[in-house]
Amino acid sequence: MIRFLWRGLVRDRARSLFPTLVVLAGVALTVVMHGYLRGTESDLVRANAAFGGGHVSVMSRAYAAEADLVPNDLALLGADSLLATLGRESPAYLWSARIRFGGLVDVPDAAGETRTQAPVAGLAVDLLDPASPEHEILAPGRALVRGRLPAARGEALLSEDLAQRLDVAPGQTVTIIGTTMYGSLTTANFRVVGTLRFGVTAVDRGAMLLDLADARAALDMAGGAGVLIGFARDGQYRQAEAAALAARFNAARAGDPDPFAPVMSTLREHAGLGQTLDLAATVSGALIALFVLVMSVVLWNAGLMASLRRYGEFGLRLAIGEEKGHLYGSLLAEALMIGLLGSVLGTGLGLLIAWLLQERGLDISPLLRSASMLISDRLRARITPASWLIGFLPGLAATFLGAAISGVGIFRRQTARLSKELET
Amino acid sequence: MTAEPLIETRDLVKTYPVGGGDLIALDRVSLRVAAGEFAGIVGPSGSGKTTFLNIVGSLDTPTRGSARVLGERVETLGHRRAAALRNRHIGFIFQTFNLLPVYTVFENVEFPLLLLGLPAAERRRRVMAALERVGLADRARSRPDQLSGGQSQRVAISRAVVKDPALVLADEPTANLDAANSHQVLHTMVRLNRELGTTFLFSTHDEKVIGYLRRRITLVDGAVAADEVVTPTHGENGEAAP
Numbered sequence: 001m002i003r004f005l006w007r008g009l010v011r012d013r014a015r016s017l018f019p020t021l022v023v024l025a026g027v028a029l030t031v032v033m034h035g036y037l038r039g040t041e042s043d044l045v046r047a048n049a050a051f052g053g054g055h056v057s058v059m060s061r062a063y064a065a066e067a068d069l070v071p072n073d074l075a076l077l078g079a080d081s082l083l084a085t086l087g088r089e090s091p092a093y094l095w096s097a098r099i100r101f102g103g104l105v106d107v108p109d110a111a112g113e114t115r116t117q118a119p120v121a122g123l124a125v126d127l128l129d130p131a132s133p134e135h136e137i138l139a140p141g142r143a144l145v146r147g148r149l150p151a152a153r154g155e156a157l158l159s160e161d162l163a164q165r166l167d168v169a170p171g172q173t174v175t176i177i178g179t180t181m182y183g184s185l186t187t188a189n190f191r192v193v194g195t196l197r198f199g200v201t202a203v204d205r206g207a208m209l210l211d212l213a214d215a216r217a218a219l220d221m222a223g224g225a226g227v228l229i230g231f232a233r234d235g236q237y238r239q240a241e242a243a244a245l246a247a248r249f250n251a252a253r254a255g256d257p258d259p260f261a262p263v264m265s266t267l268r269e270h271a272g273l274g275q276t277l278d279l280a281a282t283v284s285g286a287l288i289a290l291f292v293l294v295m296s297v298v299l300w301n302a303g304l305m306a307s308l309r310r311y312g313e314f315g316l317r318l319a320i321g322e323e324k325g326h327l328y329g330s331l332l333a334e335a336l337m338i339g340l341l342g343s344v345l346g347t348g349l350g351l352l353i354a355w356l357l358q359e360r361g362l363d364i365s366p367l368l369r370s371a372s373m374l375i376s377d378r379l380r381a382r383i384t385p386a387s388w389l390i391g392f393l394p395g396l397a398a399t400f401l402g403a404a405i406s407g408v409g410i411f412r413r414q415t416a417r418l419s420k421e422l423e424t
Numbered sequence: 425m426t427a428e429p430l431i432e433t434r435d436l437v438k439t440y441p442v443g444g445g446d447l448i449a450l451d452r453v454s455l456r457v458a459a460g461e462f463a464g465i466v467g468p469s470g471s472g473k474t475t476f477l478n479i480v481g482s483l484d485t486p487t488r489g490s491a492r493v494l495g496e497r498v499e500t501l502g503h504r505r506a507a508a509l510r511n512r513h514i515g516f517i518f519q520t521f522n523l524l525p526v527y528t529v530f531e532n533v534e535f536p537l538l539l540l541g542l543p544a545a546e547r548r549r550r551v552m553a554a555l556e557r558v559g560l561a562d563r564a565r566s567r568p569d570q571l572s573g574g575q576s577q578r579v580a581i582s583r584a585v586v587k588d589p590a591l592v593l594a595d596e597p598t599a600n601l602d603a604a605n606s607h608q609v610l611h612t613m614v615r616l617n618r619e620l621g622t623t624f625l626f627s628t629h630d631e632k633v634i635g636y637l638r639r640r641i642t643l644v645d646g647a648v649a650a651d652e653v654v655t656p657t658h659g660e661n662g663e664a665a666p
């Protein structure tokens with residue numbers, strides 16, 4: 001009997017192939033959608049970790065209180081020994097000192113007069129040491145568009161977009177006008193040796209990258225750093241681990257009354273990122289739920305239509321003497337098989353597309369021209385453990401329920417009405 | 425003849441709620457059909473023929489009155505027992521959509537035997553014998569869409585009789601057939617009635633079918649207007665009631 005029903009299912013493409021393809025498409029869409037939303041979320045984390053404050057960051061208490069303003073007058077001093085301590089105590093993280101500063105970049109003409117000026121978001125990290133962890137965290141080498149990385153003091157990098165706007169080519173010297181740690185105006189000359197594009201619009205719009213030692217000298221911050229960042233060596237942000245690390249670090253200094261004592265915070269605590277991440281998680285969770293719901297309704301309906309189409313067949317089978325329960329059971333078994341097959345294949349296809357999006361990404365920079373959030377302009381999916389299962393909700397559960405509910409009609413309707421539908 | 429009739433209905437009423445009131449599809453139908461009969465319910469479209477056949481075949485339940493079929497009270501039969509009654513003792517032949525299109529001729533005829541749980545060898549023997557009877561053994565592997573209308577109806581007959589039922593209910597079996605095919609199909613049924621003693625109850629308004637009947641029950645607006653024993657004008661000569 002089971003073989004008999006199976007043969008019928010396989011031969012009737014409208015009953016097997018078509019529904020399976022519908023389920024497959026719905027499930028694949030769900031998986032890709034899920035991967036895309038999770039990818040956007042993880043991109044937000046990645047961009048903020050690399051260009052913001054790492055997975056954890058250490059600042060002076062005073063600096064941390066006003067971190068948004070980049071108050072270099074409140075920066076940490078003796079940063080290098082603290083950096084060494086952190087490296088020893090938490091070897092699972094890469095540690096690096098950074099200085100952020102705001103200023104103007106002044107481009108001189110041939111006569112040495114100002115040709116053009118622009119505000120610049122400066123970032124200074126250790127660029128000259130080949131062993132610098134920033135080669136991994138910030139990875140300017142991968143973002144290089146023109147020229148080369150700095151190899152000596154006095155060399156700097158400009159974002160490609162800014163360089164184009166200012167009409168600056170590698171080799172040209174520019175002047176930075178900024179404020180020292182002690183509040184006085186300062187200028188320093190740098191030779192631009194290369195240009196960068198990170199693929200994060202908010203950074204690419206106007207960044208200048210200097211070597212840490214140069215920035216210290218220019219801003220009068222000997223041994224200082226705005227922030228020491230910790231970046232998990234595997235690149236993955238784990239909130240609980242980061243929070244534990246910060247709690248341990250801060251507990252050891254709880255008794256210290258010094259307002260300039262170092263304090264550690266996690267990525268979630270940086271610049272309201274926690275709320276942003278929560279919002280992103282909520283929004284993407286809601287979108288995923290909505291999408292699963294819509295897909296469920298679609299597949300449910302497909303299951304419904306598939307059985308309505310077959311009322312003639314059901315009437316005949318009942319007339320021949322098949323028991324209603326048996327008929328219903330065979331309907332459910334079919335839906336289960338189609339749902340399972342479609343879900344498995346759809347999840348496979350969805351994972352493949354999500355994987356391609358994860359590895360290659362999709363350029364969305366035109367959409368982000370005015371974005372200030374640190375978010376990558378490459379749309380990337382991320383495959384999570386849930387990606388493997390999410391498609392089964394609409395694919396299997398909804399298909400099955402659709403068949404189950406439409407099949408109730410078999411019981412509800414008078415047998416005679418089912419067979420009456422045989423008449424024309 | 426005082427043997428218990430195969431079918432016995434008493435004041436059978438079937439109404440359908442339509443618009444404001446009730447449509448009376450069957451109006452106090454009391455009939456007896458004995459084993460071995462070759463009888464037909466005759467009447468214009470909408471006179472209640474199909475409704476009557478469906479109640480007798482336990483596909484439907486009456487609004488009032490009783491119907492006893494093969495010793496079972498149809499109006500109180502649960503759907504399980506009704507299915508068992510149909511499966512073991514009643515064969516249906518409809519006007520259209522008689523065959524499951526995705527299955528071969530063999531598989532269509534085999535289906536009732538699968539429901540009965542017969543072993544494969546027994547099923548094969550019976551299916552081939554039933555196809556033999558309607559002259560379609562050589563089409564066992566064909567699909568329904570490869571058959572003519574007459575051949576399809578003969579396969580349906582073969583499926584109806586493969587389980588050796590006591591009763592075959594045929595609802596307008598020739599409505600979609602041309603004259604030649606109609607006569608061939610009817611000949612087959614007359615022969616099975618004679619050879620196997622199977623009771624045939626038709627619903628029809630086709631003159632060709634009426635010519636084969638030995639009993640003609642006329643329904644008008646759901647009520648029995650006439651019930652006559654007639655001499656067939658067609659069919660094999662010399663056939664007598666068993």
Ligand SMILES: Nc1ncnc2c1ncn2[C@@H]1O[C@H](COP(=O)(O)OP(=O)(O)O)[C@@H](O)[C@H]1O
Pocket residue numbers: 417420440441442447448449467468469470471472473474475476627
């Ligand atoms: N399910 C139903 N609901 C409402 N009216 C019905 C239903 N089935 C049959 N009828 C009505 O009952 C009457 C008898 O129908 P039917 O038994 O099919 O007649 P016949 O088979 O003689 O053409 C018709 O008027 C038909 O419209």
Ligand SMILES: [Mg+2]
Pocket residue numbers: 473474475595596627
């Ligand atoms: Mg009818």
